[in-house]
Amino acid sequence: MAIQVSLKKDKTAAGIDAEAFERLFESYYEEIQHYIYYKCSDTDLTEDIAQETFLKIWEIRETIRPETVRALLYTIAGNLFVNKYKHNKVVMKMNHSVWSEQSFETPEFEMELKEFDQHLQRAISGLNEKNRVVFLMNRIDNMTYVEIAQNLGITVKAVEKRMKKALESLRSQIELKF
Amino acid sequence: MFYHGGHKKVSELSKQVFDSFTPEEKIQRFASGYSIPKKYTKEESFQHLRAKMAVQRKPEKQSRRIIYYWAAAASVLLIISFVSVFAVFAPTKVLTANGEHTAFDLPDGSEVFLNAGSKIKYAERSFKQKRVLKLQGEAFFLVQKGSPFLIKTSRGTVEILGTSLNVFSRDNRFEVSCLTGKVKVSSNGHSEIITPGERTALENGTLVKYSGEPVDNMATWRFGVYHFVQTPLISIFDELERQFDVKIYGTGFENRLFTGNFSNQKLNEILDTICLPMGLAYEIKDGNKVRIYKKTE
Structure with missing residues (x-):
């Protein structure tokens, strides 16, 4: 959220310089990595595409309008992904803060959470790609529906729909066990 | 509460609290605590990116065509003489x-x-x-x-x-x-x-x-930036010879040290920066020879 403030400064100028590019990297590199990881769960491919995306932006830096650059990053990354990705099964391997920040009352409860974690990651991996991306952008990157809609170039209604579908699917998977 | 707002800070989660959540709440709250595995740290990624940024890439289409020609030429060569096979080992x-x-x-x-x-x-x-x-x-x-x-x-x-x-x-x-x-x-x-x-x-x-x-x-030459700290003028002129493909010769700079920075400047701008404070002057001959000499007032 703090990101938008830094962008407004550039609004008057067309094109970005090296300094603005560095700020761009600082602000958006991780969320672009996340976006690609949500699609494929492959860290190598994710890094490749994130690098390529920012390199492309660097190469066309003179023609960029700073106020639309964030959505442009998503578009480029998405296109590169379509070109490079060979459809493999998605298997998410995410870390959870609960394991590093918390001690548990009982080992049984810890086991229960571990199992929940595994089921949830498996269920997330099994989601339809579009629904998964929206769900995780909202949950992990803390983006609002409006932000997600702007970044992906879709309507807020579409974001709501995907979010709803993701939750329904996850709930049906989880309810079987919990 | 399991998680507070946007920040992924976990307050102690008890079984009682966890059980009180609906499945949807469990999913929503738990999913907020995930982090994504990364190949490199952000700093490493930036170093990699900066290195690539410094190199101008050729337009893709053109290079692809050239590769086809090369591939055609190479296969013909291979057929004509298998001596070239040995070249692979060189x-x-x-x-x-x-x-x-x-x-x-x-x-x-x-x-x-x-x-x-x-x-x-x-x-x-x-x-x-x-x-x-x-x-x-x-x-x-x-x-x-x-x-x-x-x-x-x-x-x-x-x-x-x-x-x-x-x-x-x-x-x-x-x-x-x-x-x-x-x-x-x-x-x-x-x-x-x-x-x-x-x-x-x-x-x-x-x-x-x-x-x-x-x-x-470090290694800022990749971006056309040079830092010199108490560096012998002779090694700076050596570097300039390599960067601009010129010959630099003359007198008055033996055993002298220079501290300064250059970034993507023209040769004469860099020479001005060096010579002025050192009491030196230069002249460029034939576009690629530089004679350095002591300034005499």
Whole structure:
């Protein structure tokens, strides 16, 4: 959220310089990595595409309008992904803060959470790609529906729909066990 | 509460609280605590990106066509003479002339940025199994993780235990800077391990370690930026000869030191910056010869 403030400064100028590019990297590199990881769960491919995306932006830096650059990053990354990705099964391997920040009352409860974690990651991996991306952008990157809609170039209604579908699917998977 | 707002801070989660959540709440709250595995740290990624940014890429279409022609030419050549098969076993050489930089990938995917007037030799076929290369001059490396990666120079050997570093080896000067990861440098039977922000240089036959230099100041030649701190004018003129493909000669600069920065400037601007405070003057002859002389008022 703090990101938008830094962008407004550039609004008057067309094109970005090296300094603005560095700020761009600082602000958006991780969320672009996340976006690609949500699609494929492959860290190598994710890094490749994130690098390529920012390199492309660097190469066309003179023609960029700073106020639309964030959505442009998503578009480029998405296109590169379509070109490079060979459809493999998605298997998410995410870390959870609960394991590093918390001690548990009982080992049984810890086991229960571990199992929940595994089921949830498996269920997330099994989601339809579009629904998964929206769900995780909202949950992990803390983006609002409006932000997600702007970044992906879709309507807020579409974001709501995907979010709803993701939750329904996850709930049906989880309810079987919990 | 399981998680508070946007921040992923976990307050102690008890079984009682967890059980009180609906399945949807469990999913929503739990999913907020996930983090994504990364190949590199953000700093490493930025170093990689900066290195690539410095090299202008050719338009893709054009190069692809050229590759077809080359492929056609190469297959014809192979059919005509199988003598050329032996050429495969000859080491691959990459050279840069003065005034020229280049970047290329090694067979293992590591990237090399070669400064002007430098040379690298390696065995194309066996490189993946045994990562060894020879360097003359100066190069910046982004090394893929894997088996040991050795850089041999006339003055010493560099063994890479990490990801990015700069090696300078010309005449008597041998200097290695580490940007990320860990590097082991050996020379004359003595070795030093350097970590990010450290560099080691060969001085009077032994390796001396320096630390505290910002990583951003290292290997900046990739971006056309040069920092000189108490550097002999002779080595600065050597560098300018390589960068601009000119000859610099004259008198009045022996045993003198200079401190200053240059970034993507023209040769005459750089010469002005150096000569003025040093009480020197210069003239450029035939576009590529520079005579330096003492200014006489």
